[in-house]
Amino acid sequence: MILIAIGNTHTLLAESSDGKHFATLRLPTAVPDLNLLPAPWPEKLRQGPVFLGGVVPHAAQAWAQALGRWGIPMREPDPAVFQRHVPHAYTPAASLGFDRRCCLLAAALDYPHQDSIVIDAGTAITIDLYAQGRFQGGRILPGLRMSLLALAQGTALLPDLSPEGDIPLLGNDTAASIRSGVYHMLASALQGAITQYRQRAPQAQIILTGGDAHRFLSALPSAQHLPQLLLRGFYLWAKG
Ligand SMILES: Nc1ncnc2c1ncn2[C@@H]1O[C@H](COP(=O)(O)OP(=O)(O)O)[C@@H](O)[C@H]1O
Ligand SMILES: CC(C)(COP(=O)(O)O)[C@@H](O)C(=O)NCCC(=O)O
Numbered sequence: 001m002i003l004i005a006i007g008n009t010h011t012l013l014a015e016s017s018d019g020k021h022f023a024t025l026r027l028p029t030a031v032p033d034l035n036l037l038p039a040p041w042p043e044k045l046r047q048g049p050v051f052l053g054g055v056v057p058h059a060a061q062a063w064a065q066a067l068g069r070w071g072i073p074m075r076e077p078d079p080a081v082f083q084r085h086v087p088h089a090y091t092p093a094a095s096l097g098f099d100r101r102c103c104l105l106a107a108a109l110d111y112p113h114q115d116s117i118v119i120d121a122g123t124a125i126t127i128d129l130y131a132q133g134r135f136q137g138g139r140i141l142p143g144l145r146m147s148l149l150a151l152a153q154g155t156a157l158l159p160d161l162s163p164e165g166d167i168p169l170l171g172n173d174t175a176a177s178i179r180s181g182v183y184h185m186l187a188s189a190l191q192g193a194i195t196q197y198r199q200r201a202p203q204a205q206i207i208l209t210g211g212d213a214h215r216f217l218s219a220l221p222s223a224q225h226l227p228q229l230l231l232r233g234f235y236l237w238a239k240g
């Protein structure tokens with residue numbers, strides 16, 4: 001099965017025959033040019049059909065057009081399948097992000113009798129609660145990169161930093177102060193959400209995924225890091 005999952009920063013191309021092992025290609029999310037894809041991805045895509053999903057409508061539209069030009073059949077996963085496996089009260093139902101759905105579906109199907117707090121640390125960070133067999137709701141926060149950028153864009157003197165680098169408890173220069181502030185703001189928000197969600201679901205496990213997941217592992221020692229959670233959920237969803 002071939003999957004294309006479009007996030008706000010990265011687009012993942014993936015191929016899997018068992019839903020457990022994924023060959024992946026991670027591209028910046030942009031208007032796709034199939035002629036620029038490295039081997040063996042053009043051949044893989046041509047074997048189609050390709051399942052397409054994401055949270056950037058103009059990029060999804062561009063992918064659909066590009067696949068159409070190449071004569072590659074394209075499918076989208078069926079919302080009714082998600083609703084059946086993950087009942088929820090999100091309003092309107094269709095507005096629940098594709099990446100959140102994939103992660104929730106993987107948690108629901110892989111851990112059916114277990115409550116889960118699903119944290120996806122991507123461009124934005126989502127903290128979603130799956131408990132008592134339902135998606136109970138969640139939180140959306142700015143991600144690490146976006147939070148750093150906001151300080152640079154909203155001030156005259158603060159530089160635009162990458163998330164790399166040491167994170168001190170107390171900064172003694174501008175860069176260290178920003179890194180410390182932004183990192184600990186987000187880590188504390190995650191810890192706080194876990195404490196609060198566990199008042200509703202005391203036994204909930206913590207699942208961490210997304211491009212920045214590894215950066216939050218030390219702040220969340222009881223979390224399970226599942227880097228392929230979104231793709232796993234997308235695969236299960238596409239299978240029906
Ligand atoms: N070129 C880049 N631009 C922005 N963020 C990047 C880049 N490369 C890596 N990142 C990191 O990836 C994170 C986004 O994670 P990812 O899971 O790929 O996002 P999404 O699923 O939303 O596309 C950012 O917060 C940042 O730390
Ligand atoms: C919350 C998100 C921006 C997270 O996606 P990301 O930025 O990590 O690519 C995305 O799931 C989204 O656009 N959701 C739609 C709104 C919602 O879920 O309510």
Ligand SMILES: [K+]
Pocket residue numbers: 007099120121122123124125126210
């Ligand atoms: K995400």
